[in-house]
Amino acid sequence: MKSAGSDRSRRRHPGTFRTVRHKLVCGVGREWIVADLAGAALLFAAVSLLGLGYVAGGDGARESLFTTLLINATVVVGLQVFLGNTGILSFGHVGFGAVAAYAFAILAVDVEWKQRLIGDAPFGLAETSIPPLLAISAAIALTLLVAAVVGLGIVRSGSARGDIAATVITLAVLFAAYEIAINWTDLTGGNRAGISFRPGTAMSGRSYAYAAFALALVVARLYRSSRSGRLARAAREDDLAARALGVNPAGHQMLALLLSVGLVALGACLRVWLTGTVSPERFFIDYTLLTLTMLVVGGRSSVTGAVTGSVVVTVLVEFTRTVAGPEVDTGPFDLVIRPGLTDVCLGLAMLGFMILRPNGLLHDREITDLPLLRRLLRLDRLAEHRHAVAATGPGTAPPQLQASFGSQAGPGSQAGPRSQSGPGSQASLGAGAAPAGAVNDKRLTVVDLCVEFDGLAVLSKAHLSVDRGRICGLIGPNGAGKTTILNVLNGIVPAVSGRVTLGGRVLDGLPSHQRARAGVARTFQNLRLFDDLTVRENVEVVALAHGASRSAARRRAAEMIELNRLTDVAMRRAKDLDYGASKRLEMARAAVSRPSFLLLDEPTAGFTEAESRLIVEQVRIVAERIGCGVVVIDHDLGFITAICDEVYCLDQGSVIARGTAAKIRSDPAVRSAYTGE
Amino acid sequence: MTELIQQLVDGLGRGGEYALIALGVGLIFGVMRMVNFAHGEMITVSAYASYGLFVVGASWWILVPAIVLTAVLTSVLVEFVAFRWVRSSSDFAMLLTSFGVHFVVQAAFVMFVSASSRHFDRPGWITSTVSLAGIRFEVVDLAIVAATSVSLVFTVWVLQRTVYGMAIRAAAEDFDTARLLGVRPDQVIRVAFALAGLLAGIAAVFVLMRTGRAAPSAGLIPMLKGVLAALIGGLGRLQGAVIGGLLLGLVEILLVSYLPDEIDGMVNGIVFVLVAVLFIFRPSGILSARSSQRP
Numbered sequence: 001m002k003s004a005g006s007d008r009s010r011r012r013h014p015g016t017f018r019t020v021r022h023k024l025v026c027g028v029g030r031e032w033i034v035a036d037l038a039g040a041a042l043l044f045a046a047v048s049l050l051g052l053g054y055v056a057g058g059d060g061a062r063e064s065l066f067t068t069l070l071i072n073a074t075v076v077v078g079l080q081v082f083l084g085n086t087g088i089l090s091f092g093h094v095g096f097g098a099v100a101a102y103a104f105a106i107l108a109v110d111v112e113w114k115q116r117l118i119g120d121a122p123f124g125l126a127e128t129s130i131p132p133l134l135a136i137s138a139a140i141a142l143t144l145l146v147a148a149v150v151g152l153g154i155v156r157s158g159s160a161r162g163d164i165a166a167t168v169i170t171l172a173v174l175f176a177a178y179e180i181a182i183n184w185t186d187l188t189g190g191n192r193a194g195i196s197f198r199p200g201t202a203m204s205g206r207s208y209a210y211a212a213f214a215l216a217l218v219v220a221r222l223y224r225s226s227r228s229g230r231l232a233r234a235a236r237e238d239d240l241a242a243r244a245l246g247v248n249p250a251g252h253q254m255l256a257l258l259l260s261v262g263l264v265a266l267g268a269c270l271r272v273w274l275t276g277t278v279s280p281e282r283f284f285i286d287y288t289l290l291t292l293t294m295l296v297v298g299g300r301s302s303v304t305g306a307v308t309g310s311v312v313v314t315v316l317v318e319f320t321r322t323v324a325g326p327e328v329d330t331g332p333f334d335l336v337i338r339p340g341l342t343d344v345c346l347g348l349a350m351l352g353f354m355i356l357r358p359n360g361l362l363h364d365r366e367i368t369d370l371p372l373l374r375r376l377l378r379l380d381r382l383a384e385h386r387h388a389v390a391a392t393g394p395g396t397a398p399p400q401l402q403a404s405f406g407s408q409a410g411p412g413s414q415a416g417p418r419s420q421s422g423p424g425s426q427a428s429l430g431a432g433a434a435p436a437g438a439v440n441d442k443r444l445t446v447v448d449l450c451v452e453f454d455g456l457a458v459l460s461k462a463h464l465s466v467d468r469g470r471i472c473g474l475i476g477p478n479g480a481g482k483t484t485i486l487n488v489l490n491g492i493v494p495a496v497s498g499r500v501t502l503g504g505r506v507l508d509g510l511p512s513h514q515r516a517r518a519g520v521a522r523t524f525q526n527l528r529l530f531d532d533l534t535v536r537e538n539v540e541v542v543a544l545a546h547g548a549s550r551s552a553a554r555r556r557a558a559e560m561i562e563l564n565r566l567t568d569v570a571m572r573r574a575k576d577l578d579y580g581a582s583k584r585l586e587m588a589r590a591a592v593s594r595p596s597f598l599l600l601d602e603p604t605a606g607f608t609e610a611e612s613r614l615i616v617e618q619v620r621i622v623a624e625r626i627g628c629g630v631v632v633i634d635h636d637l638g639f640i641t642a643i644c645d646e647v648y649c650l651d652q653g654s655v656i657a658r659g660t661a662a663k664i665r666s667d668p669a670v671r672s673a674y675t676g677e
Numbered sequence: 678m679t680e681l682i683q684q685l686v687d688g689l690g691r692g693g694e695y696a697l698i699a700l701g702v703g704l705i706f707g708v709m710r711m712v713n714f715a716h717g718e719m720i721t722v723s724a725y726a727s728y729g730l731f732v733v734g735a736s737w738w739i740l741v742p743a744i745v746l747t748a749v750l751t752s753v754l755v756e757f758v759a760f761r762w763v764r765s766s767s768d769f770a771m772l773l774t775s776f777g778v779h780f781v782v783q784a785a786f787v788m789f790v791s792a793s794s795r796h797f798d799r800p801g802w803i804t805s806t807v808s809l810a811g812i813r814f815e816v817v818d819l820a821i822v823a824a825t826s827v828s829l830v831f832t833v834w835v836l837q838r839t840v841y842g843m844a845i846r847a848a849a850e851d852f853d854t855a856r857l858l859g860v861r862p863d864q865v866i867r868v869a870f871a872l873a874g875l876l877a878g879i880a881a882v883f884v885l886m887r888t889g890r891a892a893p894s895a896g897l898i899p900m901l902k903g904v905l906a907a908l909i910g911g912l913g914r915l916q917g918a919v920i921g922g923l924l925l926g927l928v929e930i931l932l933v934s935y936l937p938d939e940i941d942g943m944v945n946g947i948v949f950v951l952v953a954v955l956f957i958f959r960p961s962g963i964l965s966a967r968s969s970q971r972p
Contacts, residue, residue, distance in 0.1 A: 083769075087767075087769060089768075089769050089772050089773065150953075152957070153953060153954070153956065153957040156957050156960065164712050164768070164772075164908065164912065165908070165956040165960040165961070167712075167772065168904070168905070168908055168952065168953065168956060169953040169956055169957075171901070171949065172946075172949035172950055172952065172953035173953075175901075175945055175946050175949045176946040176947075176949055176950050178946070179942065179943045179945060179946030180943065180946065182942060183942045183943050289776075289780055292773065292776075296773060300769075340784055340785075340787045340788030340789075340792075341784075341788055342784075343780055343783070343784030343787065343788075344780075344781055344784040344785055344788055346780065346784075347777050347778075347779075347780030347781035347783075347784055348777070348781055350773060350774075350776070350777035350780070351759060351774060351777035351778060351781060354763060354766070354770045354771075354773050354774040354777060355759065355762040355763055355774065356762075358763075358766055358767065358769075358770040
């Protein structure tokens with residue numbers, strides 16, 4: 001780690017020239033934008049070629065089928081933006097589509113024709129008509145407005161307490177839109193008739209469908225690699241852990257919802273314009289089934305998956321139509337009103353994929369992840385280049401890490417001298433990590449903390465005080481309230497009374513993510529990693545949540561990954577790690593946010609004594625590097641003795657002893673708490 | 678006053694149906710952490726079974742046990758075919774699995790029977806009323822209230838007094854711990870599904886007596902109402918499911934009676950929106966389950 005630091009300083013020189021050259025050479029300065037645009041373009045080209053080939057050999061039915069595919073793919077990619085990134089299942093997007101579809105039809109159908117269909121329409125709508133493109137824009141704007149209001153509810157119930165409340169809110173959207181369409185006959189034409197365009201005024205040609213599809217691809221890819229998209233995915237994987245590490249999912253979920261609904265609304269308008277008609281049934285459960293199946297067959301976590309699913313399911317549906325025979329054929333336009341076989345196949349496809357391959361055909365792989373394409377597009381070299389430029393560029397160098405060894409004066413007057421029994425204990429952690437002068441107000445204190453679960457006192461008048469740069473241990477028998485203190489510190493569990501302050505700032509009442517940003521990071525005893533993300537993404541996303549730029553986040557993540565000996569597995573998914581690596585990743589992920597205080601919940605649980613000794617070193621190195629204070633819970637007294645400057649012993653919710661590890665070990669109250677003597 | 682009491686009984690009758698379905702949804706959520714969107718398929722399948730029996734001339738004395746039995750068998754079968762395999766999957770996968778089951782069953786009836794509904798005779802007494810203290814009650818409402826009460830007492834008895842019931846309650850509290858203590862997951866889940874099927878079957882009897890109709894989507898609306906009721910009461914709390922069901926029934930009846938006629942057809946939509954608004958303020962229902970979960 002030290003060598004990394006000196007390496008950086010050796011290479012430091014004005015980066016402007018390199019940046020300029022880099023931009024000249026590459027045209028675009030950011031490799032992810034290259035990857036995103038290339039990915040969108042490749043998908044667009046692939047689908048277009050496939051479609052053109054198909055259309056060239058056939059008649060008008062093929063033509064309209066391909067146009068329908070483009071429009072459905074637009075809707076499915078729109079769904080992917082929300083479902084894929086937030087992980088919240090929504091049945092309501094087709095309901096939003098219905099809003100847009102009706103708004104579009106009501107605005108765009110010409111006046112004379114409209115008089116025959118909905119002559120009594122309110123707000124003077126029967127007497128006005130605007131050009132289709134303007135009508136589409138207006139319809140999308142209206143739908144976004146509705147989505148913003150509904151979205152407040154969705155992000156409030158969010159993924160924090162299981163997705164089901166949010167999912168039911170989306171169901172409400174679907175049903176409310178349907179029933180309004182059926183019952184508000186003055187405006188919508190009711191159930192049977194619906195609204196149709198004057199024959200001959202429906203959309204002709206594919207250009208709008210192409211444009212919509214291309215737009216959807218670009219938006220979805222850019223969102224996917226954006227900061228917001230990545231933070232939304234962290235919350236998707238583990239809402240509680242994401243919040244505890246500084247992510248506030250609400251804004252990101254809202255942004256994903258709005259982008260997603262915008263694309264779905266666009267697709268819905270085109271669907272109406274193409275078929276020349278809208279009725280309640282066309283935007284209800286059948287279309288929901290069709291689009292959701294397309295999404296999950298291909299893989300909801302990737303844009304390429306959404307497109308693949310659209311193509312595969314369209315082929316499947318066409319095949320079942322052929323098998324079902326001509327007597328059920330109702331014209332080329334509708335994929336979804338076909339009775340029986342098609343729905344059985346769609347349902348079975350959804351069921352089969354959920355059971356056998358819940359992540360779909362592609363899981364989260366994108367077309368630009370293909371090694372061949374990466375090489376052709378030079379994405380890796382771009383990334384490296386960019387990385388190097390960022391690392392050496394002015395202003396992007398990390399803050400000076402001054403974790404000094406043997407710095408004078410333990411910061412807290414009450415803190416006793418370090419125990420000398422552990423290995424390397426002479427290297428007392430420095431207090432000079434923070435800018436001079438600010439050191440002594442960086443103190444984490446807990447005063448008179450009381451917590452109750454169902455009237456049962458878990459903590460009563462517990463107290464704790466740790467200075468930045470010190471390592472403080474929490475021990476005590478099971479159920480003593482150790483983890484609860486950590487949970488209160490980072491806002492997962494509310495306190496009945498008491499006060500938590502960090503450097504003089506009162507933290508009580510702040511939500512988790514704000515505490516994390518104030519400088520309290522933690523690990524979890526029973527591993528709460530972002531399972532489906534890679535090790536690197538796990539760490540990067542936390543740095544992003546703390547305001548690092550994308551290149552800074554990558555660099556900081558690389559540093560923490562190296563420091564925690566995870567370099568070899570950096571590209572593996574967190575769920576595929578062994579236990580030891582998972583534990584180290586917990587630490588790396590918490591530390592990358594550069595907290596003032598790092599809370600570690602049983603870092604040695606499940607390790608042998610030899611492994612525990614390695615963790616002593618790891619904790620020390622990490623704490624030195626970021627210059628933080630540490631609060632560590634553990635049952636391994638050898639570990640605690642080796643690492644802690646001070647130890648608190650808890651029993652039945654109260655602190656029964658505090659002092660150096662040696663003192664605690666000989667304390668009669670502690671002995672009796674442990675052995676029941 | 679009289680009118681209000683009539684509406685209350687009416688609401689309790691309807692709410693009783695929802696409560697029976699919601700209780701099943703809650704039971705299954707307890708053992709699997711899955712909200713079962715296929716919970717209405719028991720009603721759909723038993724509707725077609727009773728239609729089939731009706732065609733060959735069976736009376737309601739045969740139809741009633743047949744409906745209940747079909748519902749139980751369907752429930753257990755669906756668990757065996759589909760839900761068993763997604764037990765440890767994500768919420769997303771489980772929700773969509775149940776959604777998929779719903780579609781396959783519905784579409785299979787469209788394919789093999791017909792998209793249009795089949796009708797059979799309702800029992801003769803279904804529309805008759807009785808007068809009690811000057812208030813006229815529909816017999817069917819009284820029957821539902823009685824049957825619901827009996828079913829609830831039975832369910833409570835099963836849950837409190839039998840080994841299986843205790844295992845279900847233990848699993849609903851904490852599945853992993855229950856498993857460590859020797860509760861066999863396969864068995865508990867199967868019993869929970871059978872019990873949920875039984876309750877849905879009883880609800881199905883009344884739904885079918887009222888409508889006399891078998892349609893591919895017969896189960897959709899009752900299922901949605903059951904899920905809503907379970908959510909209103911707070912998932913994972915069984916008494917919450919009952920309270921949620923009764924509340925939902927009452928609110929619906931009141932909406933039907935007091936809303937202007939033009940928007941009478943929108944009761945379902947309005948109920949959905951009301952529930953959505955409720956979730957904005959109480960995302961985990963009226964009786965929020967304890968949140969003392971250890972992170």
